[in-house]
Amino acid sequence: MPSSTSSRARRALVLGLTGLLAAGGLATASGTAQAAGGTLGAAAAEKGRYFGTAVAANHLGEAQYAATLDTEFTSVTPENEMKWDAVEPSRGSFTFSAADQIFDHAQSRGMKVRGHTLVWHSQLPGWVGGLGASDLRTAMNNHINQVMGHYKGKIHSWDVVNEAFQDGSSGARRSSPFQDKLGNGFIEEAFRTARAADPAAKLCYNDYNTDGINAKSNAVYNMVKDFKARGVPIDCVGFQSHFNSASPVPSDYQANLQRFADLGVDVQITELDIEGSGSSQATSYGNVVKACLAVTRCTGITVWGITDKYSWRSSGTPLLFDSNYAKKPAYTAVLTALGGSSGGGGTPDGATCTATYSKQEEWSDRFNGKVTITAGSSPITGWSTTVTVTSPQKIVTTWNGSPTWDSSGNVMTMRPNGNGTLAAGASTSFGFTVMKNGNSTAPAIGACTAS
Numbered sequence: 106m107p108s109s110t111s112s113r114a115r116r117a118l119v120l121g122l123t124g125l126l127a128a129g130g131l132a133t134a135s136g137t138a139q140a141a142g143g144t145l146g147a148a149a150a151e152k153g154r155y156f157g158t159a160v161a162a163n164h165l166g167e168a169q170y171a172a173t174l175d176t177e178f179t180s181v182t183p184e185n186e187m188k189w190d191a192v193e194p195s196r197g198s199f200t201f202s203a204a205d206q207i208f209d210h211a212q213s214r215g216m217k218v219r220g221h222t223l224v225w226h227s228q229l230p231g232w233v234g235g236l237g238a239s240d241l242r243t244a245m246n247n248h249i250n251q252v253m254g255h256y257k258g259k260i261h262s263w264d265v266v267n268e269a270f271q272d273g274s275s276g277a278r279r280s281s282p283f284q285d286k287l288g289n290g291f292i293e294e295a296f297r298t299a300r301a302a303d304p305a306a307k308l309c310y311n312d313y314n315t316d317g318i319n320a321k322s323n324a325v326y327n328m329v330k331d332f333k334a335r336g337v338p339i340d341c342v343g344f345q346s347h348f349n350s351a352s353p354v355p356s357d358y359q360a361n362l363q364r365f366a367d368l369g370v371d372v373q374i375t376e377l378d379i380e381g382s383g384s385s386q387a388t389s390y391g392n393v394v395k396a397c398l399a400v401t402r403c404t405g406i407t408v409w410g411i412t413d414k415y416s417w418r419s420s421g422t423p424l425l426f427d428s429n430y431a432k433k434p435a436y437t438a439v440l441t442a443l444g445g446s447s448g449g450g451g452t453p454d455g456a457t458c459t460a461t462y463s464k465q466e467e468w469s470d471r472f473n474g475k476v477t478i479t480a481g482s483s484p485i486t487g488w489s490t491t492v493t494v495t496s497p498q499k500i501v502t503t504w505n506g507s508p509t510w511d512s513s514g515n516v517m518t519m520r521p522n523g524n525g526t527l528a529a530g531a532s533t534s535f536g537f538t539v540m541k542n543g544n545s546t547a548p549a550i551g552a553c554t555a556s
């Protein structure tokens with residue numbers, strides 16, 4: 106690995122772990138050794154990549170949704186909240202409340218944010234389509250300036266233009282108010298405006314059905330090549346990667362990513378989801394991750410949602426966590442492809458642990474829970490895990506551990522209270538009482554982090 110790459114990888118690892126530590130409420134633990142690659146984000150960080158997900162603001166209040174997000178991911182993309190219809194529903198009137206909710210959640214936990222998306226034919230308020238050419242040009246540039254300006258210096262990458270090419274063999278641009286009234290030059294103009302609006306953000310072109318080498322990806326390739334030759338600012342190309350049986354992961358996926366990277370842009374997998382289940386879905390996910398890792402300039406992977414429950418195509422169960430937030434075989438395949446391990450098995454020199462929950466006594470108004478912490482194949486001197494309850498449940502008592510709480514009061518991070526040192530394979534446990542307040546749902550236990 107060239108030294109510039111390895112120092113970038115190290116920086117990304119530090120950033121990734123910082124995000125992870127913050128995400129788990131472990132900010133004070135920086136400097137302690139972490140279990141090697143026990144989560145998607147940590148494993149990706151060890152490879153110098155981020156691992157992100159699309160997030161919807163209206164689910165952030167759901168404890169398991171937020172806990173899974175905070176434990177596993179190091180980057181977020183607002184699924185709908187930064188789109189034109191969400192932030193500028195009427196001309197010149199900008200509203201960022203839902204977008205800010207996601208941004209603030211991510212930033213406070215050290216996660217990166219991908220901006221999605223500035224100029225797109227879809228989710229475009231009606232008033233935009235009604236404008237004449239010169240007015241539309243002004244409105245497009247103003248939209249880019251206002252939205253990028255709101256987050257100036259804080260967005261990792263922006264999808265500046267989304268889905269501007271037609272499907273099929275024509276290689277032509279898609280009809281849209283921008284294309285029809287401003288012509289091909291609208292894409293270049295959007296990128297130039299974007300560079301001036303936030304010079305720190307990486308500027309991406311993002312599209313679907315461009316994942317393999319085909320007429321549509323050739324057309325995008327030729328545009329990027331032309332931009333690079335003429336000095337039009339572009340830093341990255343996003344490959345959405347929405348796959349199913351009719352549109353599987355192409356055999357030339359890696360070669361396609363590589364040919365774009367060879368033009369001098371980063372490539373990112375921006376909206377990955379693969380319909381299916383079991384081992385065939387897992388194999389496809391693993392292949393996507395391996396392809397990204399094989400391309401030095403493939404800087405990160407974003408899946409298009411956390412749980413099948415809230416996927417835009419939920420019936421196809423395309424994500425890594427099922428509707429109950431259980432990890433699917435696809436999750437394990439991704440983690441393994443990233444070189445990570447879910448703990449317990451132990452990595453050669455790493456301190457690892459597992460955390461398992463069991464319900465104890467139950468009464469009409471409350472129940473006791475027990476979490477057993479078991480060291481992996483190496484001795485450990487410290488551990489932590491999270492216990493997330495569903496509001497309006499409350500944890501009212503704990504024993505044999507030292508708890509801290511997030512601001513919602515629903516997520517407890519537990520660390521040792523004199524029981525942090527465990528021999529390889531040895532166990533300890535802590536306990537707690539949950540007041541049901543009408544809800545008997547079992548708590549969600551986060552990954553165990555050892556030192």
Ligand code: G3I
Pocket residue numbers: 184185227228313345376417
């Ligand atoms: O929020 C409203 C709700 O109030 C209303 O009752 C309901 C009735 O239909 O609609 C809700 O809004 C929906 C929104 O998702 C939030 O769930 C919209 O109808 C629906 O059109 C919208 O779909 C989004 C889709 O983009 C729109 O094009 C999906 O969530 C989102 O995952 C999807 O994401 C796109 C990427 O941006 C670009 N690439 C393709 C990808 C998948 O289509």
